[in-house]
Amino acid sequence: MPRAAKVPAGAPPAGLIAYLGGLLPSLPPAQRRVARLVVTDPAAAAGRTITDLATAAETSEATVVRFCRSVGLPGYPELRIRLAAEAARRMPRRDPAAAVDGELPPGADLARIIATIAYGEARSVEETAEQLDPVVCDQVVTAITGAGRIGIHGVGASGLVAAELQRKLHRIGYAAFHFPDPDTALVSAALLGQGDVAVGISQSGNTASVIEALTRARSRGAGTVALTNHPRSPIATVADLLLTTVTRETTYRTGGTASRLAQLMVVDCLFAGVAARDPVRARRALPATARPATD
Numbered sequence: 001m002p003r004a005a006k007v008p009a010g011a012p013p014a015g016l017i018a019y020l021g022g023l024l025p026s027l028p029p030a031q032r033r034v035a036r037l038v039v040t041d042p043a044a045a046a047g048r049t050i051t052d053l054a055t056a057a058e059t060s061e062a063t064v065v066r067f068c069r070s071v072g073l074p075g076y077p078e079l080r081i082r083l084a085a086e087a088a089r090r091m092p093r094r095d096p097a098a099a100v101d102g103e104l105p106p107g108a109d110l111a112r113i114i115a116t117i118a119y120g121e122a123r124s125v126e127e128t129a130e131q132l133d134p135v136v137c138d139q140v141v142t143a144i145t146g147a148g149r150i151g152i153h154g155v156g157a158s159g160l161v162a163a164e165l166q167r168k169l170h171r172i173g174y175a176a177f178h179f180p181d182p183d184t185a186l187v188s189a190a191l192l193g194q195g196d197v198a199v200g201i202s203q204s205g206n207t208a209s210v211i212e213a214l215t216r217a218r219s220r221g222a223g224t225v226a227l228t229n230h231p232r233s234p235i236a237t238v239a240d241l242l243l244t245t246v247t248r249e250t251t252y253r254t255g256g257t258a259s260r261l262a263q264l265m266v267v268d269c270l271f272a273g274v275a276a277r278d279p280v281r282a283r284r285a286l287p288a289t290a291r292p293a294t295d
Contacts, residue, residue: 025230037056138273169274
């Protein structure tokens with residue numbers, strides 16, 4: 001299985017705003033303030049001079065330049081060009097009641113709550129799709145279709161997504177396993193080896209049990225895949241292939257649902273890719289697994 005590039009060395013991907021949102025937790029504090037301004041309102045940031053942006057972020061022009069370089073851009077002019085192009089391209093249609101930043105003030109009425117949550121969850125799926133790398137997805141599909149066994153790891157909300165991926169793959173005849181109990185999952189990971197694949201799902205990228213499962217599987221020669229919202233998080237260091245989602249934490253953590261929707265979209269893409277790679281197998285298995293237990 002090919003190894004993933006954990007921190008891209010070249011230019012950032014086409015979905016710049018989505019990419020920066022995923023990098024936020026890994027940036028130094030001053031650069032994080034710059035990133036927040038850029039992500040919150042890319043059109044406004046594109047219209048600012050480097051001095052204006054530095055002042056708004058309460059930092060220096062040198063820090064803005066360092067931020068540009070740390071995310072793969074040569075300098076501030078290139079950042080402004082990318083921001084302006086992306087802001088013009090996106091121009092999202094939304095309910096005027098929706099708060100773009102997802103923050104709901106105390107006492108917000110239900111019209112605003114509904115519009116804001118619906119907008120945020122729809123954007124999470126859209127932005128995840130925009131930055132999802134088809135080449136990496138294809139490599140993951142290749143790894144899964146060629147695997148002897150597939151161990152899928154996730155806990156909490158990500159565990160629900162892991163269980164969904166296991167169910168889908170199992171329905172078309174793949175030996176996929178998911179154990180909700182972390183100890184049992186670690187035992188399962190330790191039994192994987194050459195020709196097997198371990199998939200870890202963690203929104204934060206910091207889930208210790210999932211990281212340990214991938215580490216154990218990798219040490220035994222299994223290929224490893226990670227799905228996370230943060231491309232520079234610890235789980236990325238133990239993944240051969242890295243897939244990312246785009247979601248933001250918002251008031252009352254409604255981003256938790258958005259993260260699951262984004263993760264499930266990626267799972268559906270992988271499942272469809274696997275089924276398309278081996279359509280005869282999928283066509284044979286799906287009708288058989290759809291029969292009631294009483295048949």
